[in-house]
Amino acid sequence: MSTDSDGKFGAYGGQYVPEALMPAIEELRDAYERYVLENEDGFMDEFRERLADFGGRPTPLQHAEQLSERYDTAVYLKREDLLHGGAHKLNNALGQVLLAKYMGKERIIAETGAGQHGTATAMAAAHLDMPCEIFMGSTDITRQRPNVFRMRLNGAEVNPVTTGRGTLKEAISETMRDWATNVEDTHYVIGSIVGPDPFPRMVRDFQSVIGREAREQIKAKTGRLPDSVVACAGGGSNTMGAFHEFVDSADPSSADKSSGQHPRDRVDLIAVEAGGSSLDVDEKAGVAPNSATLSTGEEGVLHGARTKLLQDSDGQIMESHSVSAGLDYSGVGPELAHLVDSGRVDAVNVDDEAALEAFHRLSRLEGIIPALESAHAFGYLEENPEEVGDVTVVNLSGRGDKDLETVVEETEKRDLDVDVDMSVFREAER
Amino acid sequence: MSTDSDGKFGAYGGQYVPEALMPAIEELRDAYERYVLENEDGFMDEFRERLADFGGRPTPLQHAEQLSERYDTAVYLKREDLLHGGAHKLNNALGQVLLAKYMGKERIIAETGAGQHGTATAMAAAHLDMPCEIFMGSTDITRQRPNVFRMRLNGAEVNPVTTGRGTLKEAISETMRDWATNVEDTHYVIGSIVGPDPFPRMVRDFQSVIGREAREQIKAKTGRLPDSVVACAGGGSNTMGAFHEFVDSADPSSADKSSGQHPRDRVDLIAVEAGGSSLDVDEKAGVAPNSATLSTGEEGVLHGARTKLLQDSDGQIMESHSVSAGLDYSGVGPELAHLVDSGRVDAVNVDDEAALEAFHRLSRLEGIIPALESAHAFGYLEENPEEVGDVTVVNLSGRGDKDLETVVEETEKRDLDVDVDMSVFREAER
Amino acid sequence: MSDAVDAVFESGEPAFIPYLVAGDPDYEASIEYVEAIERGGADVIELGLPFSEPIAEGSTIQDAIVRSLEAGMTPEQYFDFVEDLDVDVPLVCMTYYNLIYQYGPDQGPRAFVERAAAAGIAGLVVPDLPAEEADPLRAACDEFGLDLIFIVAPTTKGERLERMMEHVSGYVYVQARLGTTGARDDVSDQTDESLARLAEWSVPKAVGFGIKTGDHAERIVSAGADGIIVGSALVDIVADGADSDDPTEAVADRLEAKARELKDGALAGAGLAAAESVE
Amino acid sequence: MSDAVDAVFESGEPAFIPYLVAGDPDYEASIEYVEAIERGGADVIELGLPFSEPIAEGSTIQDAIVRSLEAGMTPEQYFDFVEDLDVDVPLVCMTYYNLIYQYGPDQGPRAFVERAAAAGIAGLVVPDLPAEEADPLRAACDEFGLDLIFIVAPTTKGERLERMMEHVSGYVYVQARLGTTGARDDVSDQTDESLARLAEWSVPKAVGFGIKTGDHAERIVSAGADGIIVGSALVDIVADGADSDDPTEAVADRLEAKARELKDGALAGAGLAAAESVE
Numbered sequence A, B: 001m002s003t004d005s006d007g008k009f010g011a012y013g014g015q016y017v018p019e020a021l022m023p024a025i026e027e028l029r030d031a032y033e034r035y036v037l038e039n040e041d042g043f044m045d046e047f048r049e050r051l052a053d054f055g056g057r058p059t060p061l062q063h064a065e066q067l068s069e070r071y072d073t074a075v076y077l078k079r080e081d082l083l084h085g086g087a088h089k090l091n092n093a094l095g096q097v098l099l100a101k102y103m104g105k106e107r108i109i110a111e112t113g114a115g116q117h118g119t120a121t122a123m124a125a126a127h128l129d130m131p132c133e134i135f136m137g138s139t140d141i142t143r144q145r146p147n148v149f150r151m152r153l154n155g156a157e158v159n160p161v162t163t164g165r166g167t168l169k170e171a172i173s174e175t176m177r178d179w180a181t182n183v184e185d186t187h188y189v190i191g192s193i194v195g196p197d198p199f200p201r202m203v204r205d206f207q208s209v210i211g212r213e214a215r216e217q218i219k220a221k222t223g224r225l226p227d228s229v230v231a232c233a234g235g236g237s238n239t240m241g242a243f244h245e246f247v248d249s250a251d252p253s254s255a256d257k258s259s260g261q262h263p264r265d266r267v268d269l270i271a272v273e274a275g276g277s278s279l280d281v282d283e284k285a286g287v288a289p290n291s292a293t294l295s296t297g298e299e300g301v302l303h304g305a306r307t308k309l310l311q312d313s314d315g316q317i318m319e320s321h322s323v324s325a326g327l328d329y330s331g332v333g334p335e336l337a338h339l340v341d342s343g344r345v346d347a348v349n350v351d352d353e354a355a356l357e358a359f360h361r362l363s364r365l366e367g368i369i370p371a372l373e374s375a376h377a378f379g380y381l382e383e384n385p386e387e388v389g390d391v392t393v394v395n396l397s398g399r400g401d402k403d404l405e406t407v408v409e410e411t412e413k414r415d416l417d418v419d420v421d422m423s424v425f426r427e428a429e430r
Numbered sequence C, D: 001m002s003d004a005v006d007a008v009f010e011s012g013e014p015a016f017i018p019y020l021v022a023g024d025p026d027y028e029a030s031i032e033y034v035e036a037i038e039r040g041g042a043d044v045i046e047l048g049l050p051f052s053e054p055i056a057e058g059s060t061i062q063d064a065i066v067r068s069l070e071a072g073m074t075p076e077q078y079f080d081f082v083e084d085l086d087v088d089v090p091l092v093c094m095t096y097y098n099l100i101y102q103y104g105p106d107q108g109p110r111a112f113v114e115r116a117a118a119a120g121i122a123g124l125v126v127p128d129l130p131a132e133e134a135d136p137l138r139a140a141c142d143e144f145g146l147d148l149i150f151i152v153a154p155t156t157k158g159e160r161l162e163r164m165m166e167h168v169s170g171y172v173y174v175q176a177r178l179g180t181t182g183a184r185d186d187v188s189d190q191t192d193e194s195l196a197r198l199a200e201w202s203v204p205k206a207v208g209f210g211i212k213t214g215d216h217a218e219r220i221v222s223a224g225a226d227g228i229i230v231g232s233a234l235v236d237i238v239a240d241g242a243d244s245d246d247p248t249e250a251v252a253d254r255l256e257a258k259a260r261e262l263k264d265g266a267l268a269g270a271g272l273a274a275a276e277s278v279e
């Protein structure tokens, strides 16, 4: 299944964690290899069945009529927004909570940024009857309030993390601390393809159902592979989930393409990061007003893995920023870092404003309100329609219900290109 | 397809609308018969394809493990909460907007109570590129604010209706007024199986995909039909959508049932209405603090059809009440009224408090946050587990994201049986 | 068929048919107001019995209905009201079907019609009852000698119109434009079209929806209408009076004056028409 | 292998190894504090180089790291700090791998170790660097004669423990309990278990995580530890001083007194053990 069985992706990856966690990580690696890679005890069968019945898989691959017309290219949406909980996150959370159950663990912890991984984990834990605690930065708690409610309703404890700027980075550190304390009976459900091995491989494998389905669906609909797959990237789990099945794919249609306009010998994989308000950094304040780790980060070690990081020249980690909480992270998955370095994946970025415009545009034109995270992928499409070829698959990683308040606020601050009449929002407030 | 081709269900149904609307209704009836019943121009094929790709059908039928254990019966959930937009409403909205397109209409109007039909219509209209205006009671606008945002984001106008108590009843009347004014180029997308013929038949047909899928799914999973199907009922569209395919079904398993405990010769159909705070009415104030129309209403004429109504002895319509905006209506679908009178459907009800408890219970036990509307069906299960037989299908008509604020507020007012710790909600507010 | 209504249209003069909501803003004042518009020249009076869900009304009449209901109007009280009125012209009851249907111990329209006949009501207009659903009510009206007045909308055409014309009694209510009731500042082109469409039918045609001034009345009668129906323009006066707490008599005087303006307009319209046809 | 560290454990006395964050709450005060704990009896000093994501620390040391970073501490300044210190006991640098990795013009640990050696650092403790990933750093430490001190956790057992012991240099840091750093009110049973598990290994065992009082120190040394590592209990004193703006000398005196209490406790623990083995 993987060519990365040592937990390394080129120079990236590894297991940079406190010694106290190493035995648990070895145990997890063993469980991953047996249950996930070898389907021991029918683990993967049960996982797939629960993903279907509880999660709602397969999700559709939808031809987006208005966008296709707008960009004069066939745009297909992979509808992860329709997954239970409203984002791709459940693919991974359900897999890990189920694995924890197979391993005999008795307690689940997880960090969350946008709250999407936290809600997915809380749902999976309730579904599988496991006690669950979620660590969430206090800033994120404020900007993703509905998700806090949802986690609580599902019976999870939500522990606010007040260190630093109170976002995802701090929440991960705090969850690692809890794990180091309770490692014997607790499984830490990491929410993206980050952290020490086997997490990056394992999360990718749980998420790769996205690309596997999309590949079959696009072939059924168009008789060919797409010219490109576009996905936003925070940690990169929806990204690698969408890309994995295409990494080794030559495009079978390129040989007989008559137009010759996009002669591609492989499916282009485009990872869209959050450009935030600017790509410039303020080293002094330790702040990067973006989360464009793949484009601007440097190799380093954080949260258990060697990968690209937003850091200052000393190696201190910088606070990232994005209008979308789920992309707001100073690191990125080691596999994605490797694929970017090796040229297989293109790292691009889209700023806050373009993401907001894309959010409004998709809502208006297609009747689908995307997560602000996913909106970044559509922002790229707007800015570079000629880059995606004749047929493109965009991963619509989640829905935007959680972002309504943020979008209203951020839209009012700006003079956007899309024409949004905000008055009724204000009326409704009254 | 229907035995109700005259638009009557026993004594109920008909077309009680202003003369100005009659030609439009005749036109609609004609279009319904051609496109929907006869699949002219491949209408139904296109509808089904869009429901799959845009809507996310089929939705799963999930075995609910914790509920099944709790009630010692096999409980299956029909997961309409996973449909695009978060409720069954899209089945109908998409069908009608598409039909309007086939009919050459240029503008869509709709009323909405919970905002679910409004958002579904706004989404369908955006998807099919049709201008759209939604009428919504001002009270409902306040209690379902996120849905107002969503409609606006999808490009729909939202027109607040301030007459009366500002809920669904007033919104319907107001939409009828708009329709009477703009009937020539406008289609009115009614949101439930109410209104003049052909709406009750047509909406039911669009929604009957719920029961059609559920029937196949339960047979595939259990090899038999269920002993019962349980669904909440406001206007009754999710209800008839779930019931329709079972109305004429004998239960093939009943013959060889050894237990003899639930010898049923047909699938029991249980419609759960909102008992509100009490079944008593205040005739003087013209208020029924419930929406239990099927159980307590009297025959009358409202909004285009003869059906059961909450009304005083003079025939004035009473204001209904329910903690769930989507059930808060003084009328009910004529077909459902007929099936209750004829004994084919059982009308029961569940009060606000039991619905709230069921909301928390499902969230906790199954990791699924239901719409407050749907929670009524689960409240019935809790109160009458022995009534549903060995295998029951509960229609989970929608998700509860829209209800978070209401639930927090209503829960804090009460001392519920389920143990809910509200403190973090308050923390998150800070 | 009510002889009284027949007589109005047989007089040769255009009929002026004002509408008020019974009990708006309260029982006593409303009695005065109805009597005032008779003094102003009403030939028939349409008297609304308020229903909680008036789907055919614009905001003016909706508000009147709320005022009347809040002041306690009920179907029973409505009939008392009719009996208390001191007017000579025929009265037509305008209401919604559910009130008719629920009246009396058993459901169905008969009890209502019987009571209406006893109170002296000459006819009924039911905006949410199209011809298709009207059989039971028509039977009761026939039994008790009431007119059942149908509305002909701008969208009522062809076969549908022909079928409807077979059932007409009294007069037809020609809806001047699409939409709901409410006073407007112009006369709709749809009015002329509708009158042209109906020209070949011998039944008297009263035009309503949106007539506000004597000029409107004149134009519409001169275009061929046999009568005009005016509601919102009068109800507006009642509403203003209620808002500013004016003495009942002052408001009644204003109503009478407005009625006279409309009646004179209608007469002028007929005079013009008559003049043309005589010369 | 650092001779200085070796010498400490060869002395026969139990080693008292205090920990402070360099630069907490500022450069000057921190110099005084480190010197004060040496006066209090430190045998080795672990000096934290603050990293922005200290995943192994509890809130006491996290807060100290924030104070130090806000006062401007950097790796470069850390080495100046070490060179400015007037202490004789060996210094061990405790930090996270990313700072070691990024130091100098090229990536990789060598430049950091070279600079540390030049500044007089005797060893390194890197809490997020398990043995599996330590080869490059170990090579650099060997090259420049530094000890690379590993942490043995309560979960480190069996084969894993054996493999680790092959690489040990200086002493092992025996983590007294699961979790993060932080002073506690009791001594963990896991400590005794761990010491028992390690009894057969000849390498010196310094126990840390949670030691707060002289009594704790005594108990742990009497249970077989060759040294005690105390961080949060001392950092708490620095934090109190910073909060209440106490004069540096007063805080330094308190630190010295606390150090003495812990050192005396350790000695008492060893005395008792010695007494038992002598008699």
Ligand SMILES: Cc1ncc(COP(=O)(O)O)c(C=O)c1O
Residues within 6 Å of the ligand: A087, A088, A089, A113, A114, A115, A116, A117, A191, A192, A193, A232, A233, A234, A235, A236, A237, A238, A239, A325, A326, A327, A371, A373, A374, A397, A398, A399
């Ligand atoms: C909808 C959605 N998309 C994308 C992301 C980013 O995570 P990842 O890059 O791991 O897919 C998030 C994170 O919360 C998310 O909620």
Ligand SMILES: Cc1ncc(COP(=O)(O)O)c(C=O)c1O
Residues within 6 Å of the ligand: B087, B088, B089, B113, B114, B115, B116, B117, B191, B192, B193, B232, B233, B234, B235, B236, B237, B238, B239, B325, B326, B327, B371, B373, B374, B397, B398, B399
């Ligand atoms: C989720 C959900 N269920 C049920 C209903 C009630 O409508 P109906 O009875 O037509 O299914 C609504 C109405 O908004 C709803 O949103």
